[in-house]
Amino acid sequence: MRDHSHHIELSREEAVAAIIDATRIPDLPHRMETVPVGQSYGRVLACDVASRIDVPGALTCNMDSIAVHWAAFEGLPEGALPxxxxxxxxxxxxxxxxxxxxxxxxxxxIVIEHVRVSEDEQHVLIDAAPSARFAGTRAPGSKRKAGDVVACAGEVVTPDVAARVAGANVASVPVVRKPRVAFIPTGDELVAPGSAHVPAGRNVETNSLLARGKIEAWGGEFLPFDIVPDDLAQIEGAVKRACAMADIVVLNAGSSKGSADWNIEELERIGTVLCHETNHGPGHHSSFAVVDAAPVVGISGPPAGASFTLDFYLLPLMRRWAGLEPVAPKVPARLTADLPARGPHGAKGAHAPAGEDRPRMATAPGASFFGIRFLNVTAASDGTLMATPVVGRPGSMEAERANAFFMCPTGGGAEPPKAGDTIEIEFRNPGLAAPF
Known part of the structure; x- marks a missing residue:
């Protein structure tokens, strides 16, 4: 039997810090490209963008009006009109x-509302005078001058930013290059979606679709690999190829304690493993390694765990690549009902039969294990966020309808929060350009 006693378990925060610290992000000049402004939405600016022109470029009217000569009003008594x-x-x-x-x-x-124009539009009568010379106008360069910065390095290009940049007569912008993210699904039991026949005991491989959607939404370039069987030589070959062509590698499944789970052993042999598992579920068997200077994020096989661990561990790396803060802050919310108690490894609770109660191999005695609890969060009339627990396991239809979650400590004498308690929640489906 394999010896798992040496496994390194980290908390989610420790794991993120470890993989970011071990990842060598290329200097900015080596991860920068120039793209048309119209193709820059959601990208992160690599450099400041300066205006190429004065805006406005001439004395400009600031309202629908008639233009007049100040000389016609200068020196008139207060309230008098020419x-x-x-x-x-x-x-x-x-x-x-x-x-x-x-x-x-x-x-x-003079604003048009104070002007009466003749039917032939050749004559006018006015009922108000301008306050000073240049009233109702903008001076040349009063909004910005050529050379003024209109968008800053590190800013995410939104439609408003794109319009501001284009208004400065800038047609293309320097942005951080999209990170290339390779995704390697592993497992003898997997078959490709749409297969003519799915044999009994086999599973359709869906995590590639899950990963692709997230990676592209987060601003990355998705590099898919074919399903790799549970074979040491083939796993090594796939990882080596991925590390040679990608900036980040995601290795899916094969990191648990099954008889065919070889990914951890192979990563230990060809690279440096930083973490074998984490103290939360789903996603307990997440791993992190560095192979040939490339970060390798090992995520759970089941789709529910894969979804969370991509959010937890791939997104921070991609945000770090873009020069953004890796992790979103949690926000406080008040529980509307007691948070349901549940054991550290599922709904069976802390008193599961011995044959079904998975011991925590690496968690220190008395330490907490964290389980995902799903919530629907809404805002009260006073702006307070209210969190209503959702019953449902990860991956269930009920859980998928939830818009937030809470990492609930279990074990070590921890009691689940009660109605009225304030907890720190996270919203689901985070993004590279989310308003963190």
Whole structure:
């Protein structure tokens, strides 16, 4: 029987810190590319972006109005208005519209609501005077000047940022290159989706679809690998190829204690394993290694665990690659009902039969193990977040409808929170450009 006593177990926070610390992110010049502004949505700017022009580029009208000469009003008694009966359009006044350069030779504007225009649009009567020369206008360069920074390095390009950059006459921007993320599914029991026949005891491999959706949504380039059987030589070959072509490698399954789970042994042989397992479930058998200077994130096989461990461990690496804070802060919410008690490894509870009660191999005596508890979080009228527990195991339809979760400590005498307690929750489906 294999000896698992040497396994290194880390908390989620320790595991994230360890893999980030061990990952050598290339210097910015080596992970930067230039893309058209229209293709930059969701990307992270690698450098400051400066305006190429003065904005506005000329004296510009700030409202729908008529343009006039300040000289016609200068020196008049307070409240007095000039006689506009003989004013000629194009000489004494002209239409001026919001955001458009003032007509040549005019320097001041009167908002159109204080103007009566004749039917032939050649004459005007006014009932209010401008306050000063240049009233109702913007000076050249008053919004920004050529060379002013309009977007900063590290900023995520949103539609508003893209419009601001384009308004500075910038057509392309420097962004952080998308990290290449290789995904290797392993297991003799797996068959590809859409197979003509799924033999009894085999499973359809869906984690590639799960990983692809998350990786691309998080701003990465997905590099899929074919299913790799539980064979040491084939696992080594796939990992080596992935490490040579990708910035980050995700190795799926094969890290538990089954008789065909060889991934940890192989990673120990060809690289450095930082962690064999973590103190939470689902995702207890997550692993982290470095092979040929590339980070290898080992995630759970079951889809529910795979989903969480991709969020927990791949997303922080991808955010770190982009130069963003790796982990989102948790937010407080008040429970509307007691959080249901559950054992550290499932719904059977702490008194499961001995043959079904998985011992915690590496967790220190008295230490907590964390289990995912699903929640629906809404905002009360005063803005307080209210969290309602959702009954359902990871991967169930009930759990998938939940919009948040709580990592509940179990063991070590920990009691689940009760109604009215404030807990630290996390929202599901995090993203690279989420408002962290």
């Amino acid at each position: 006689d506009t009966t003989d004013w000629v359009r194009g000489v004494d006044w002209e239409f001026a519209n919001t955001g458009v350069a003032m007509p040549e030779g005019f320097d001041t504007a």
